[in-house]
Amino acid sequence: MQAPYYNEAVRRLFAAPAHAGDASGITADVARGGAHVVLAADLDGSRIVKMRFRVLGCPHLVAAAEAACAGLEGQPAAALREFSIGDIMGILEIPVEKTGPMLLLEDAIGALGQQIISKDSNRS
């Protein structure tokens, strides 16, 4: 039997992405190769209290963005800079040809972390 191209987790997260939308705090906007990711985070001090995403891209990218936002919410802001897409790629069984969109998401999360650093250094 042919293995499903989208595993159950991808299908579930794609069908009902609870973190799709906007937040009022910092944002990162990255586009490449026809895919587009916008991330937004609200912070309470150094903690991420709300993560939201918007995506134009494949189901794997939507599901990965949803998984990343869900995982980062409640974490310290430093988690953005330490984020690696590898775990999510494993859980969602992302095929190798989708590495490009996954790196786009990783870049967007990294850019969000960079914005927090810039904001903090401006403040100090």
Place this chain on the structure above:
Amino acid sequence: MTDSDALYLDYAASTPPAREVAGAMAACLSGREPFANPSSTHASGRAAGNAVDEARARLGALLNASPRDLLFTSGATESDNLAIAGAARFRAHRGRHLVTMPTEHKAVVDTFRALEKQGFDVTWLRPGTDGVLDIVQLEAALRDDTQLVSVMHVNNETGIVQDIGAIGALCRDRDVLFHTDAAQSVGKLPIDLASLPVDLLSLTAHKFYGPQGIGALYVANRDGCGVEPLLHGGGQERRLRPGTLPLHQVVGLGAAAALASERQADDLRHMQVLRDQLWNGLQKLPGLHLNGAPEQQYPGILNVSADGVDGESLMLALEPLEVASGSACNSLSKEPSYVLRALGRDDALAQSAIRFSFGRPTRAADIERATDIYCAAITRLRALAPQAAG
């Protein structure tokens, strides 16, 4: 296994065998009806041979062609290969220039690519933005050493219909063979080979409610027209396509052809109604683009692109609607359709294209449901996308 909730609107990919077709094939497979090798000379073989003759006659009646000009093959891909490579070799002593279009089915495109590697010179004519071949452009491309032109009748992705009468007449006037891949039109649009100047025509049964794995090639019986066989090993099919004929599939094709002869006009009207209903329903959404002009399209196919959505996500969001995507050769490819790119669509629009295709079993309620599913999917994906993309 199929999803009971599924809504199948992919009849351009394959149609289900009609009840009459399945019945005729089952009778063959049961051993009650002719089952023997149609080439055998004993009574059972002759009975099988008679069943083949009847199927060939039924197909001939559908196309208004002499049955002796029809060769059974394994399907349109084999017919295309035999027609193009076979005719190129048959006429190679006269010249090695061939003409086709990049918007043809892969079975045609890849056969011409293989011939290029063998030293044939191929001119690739691009269609206008309406998808139609400009006959003046074709005339300019013909040379003294041109031997074959191949242009499909109905495009499998867009439903665009080429004027095979005018193309064939030009070719006939210039003593050039004309092949048409009619996989999407046989049994659906009227085809009269007694009056159309077509030399070679490919078809497959499973596009008109026959079984998969059986097709035919028409080879006109006139001077200068012929094909070199690609296979060797027996005298079947006038030595042009050897091998024992699959009797049950041949009988199935014949039954499908007979049914198409009866139903074609009604089917065509049915397709028109369904297509209009779907397009009228979809137009409540902004940012949709019809791929191809309706007056030049077979109404059983509707191809639509949408602004601001990813094609792969759209395919998943459309489930349980079963349609075809705008990706080139399979639903998981991210490569935008080369056919839609040739029509001038950019990558994003070509990649978001969905081909709806209708069949005899499709009802107005199915179209209503498909409209709701498509509109909901587009609305949801646009809401998910960054604002600039929507």
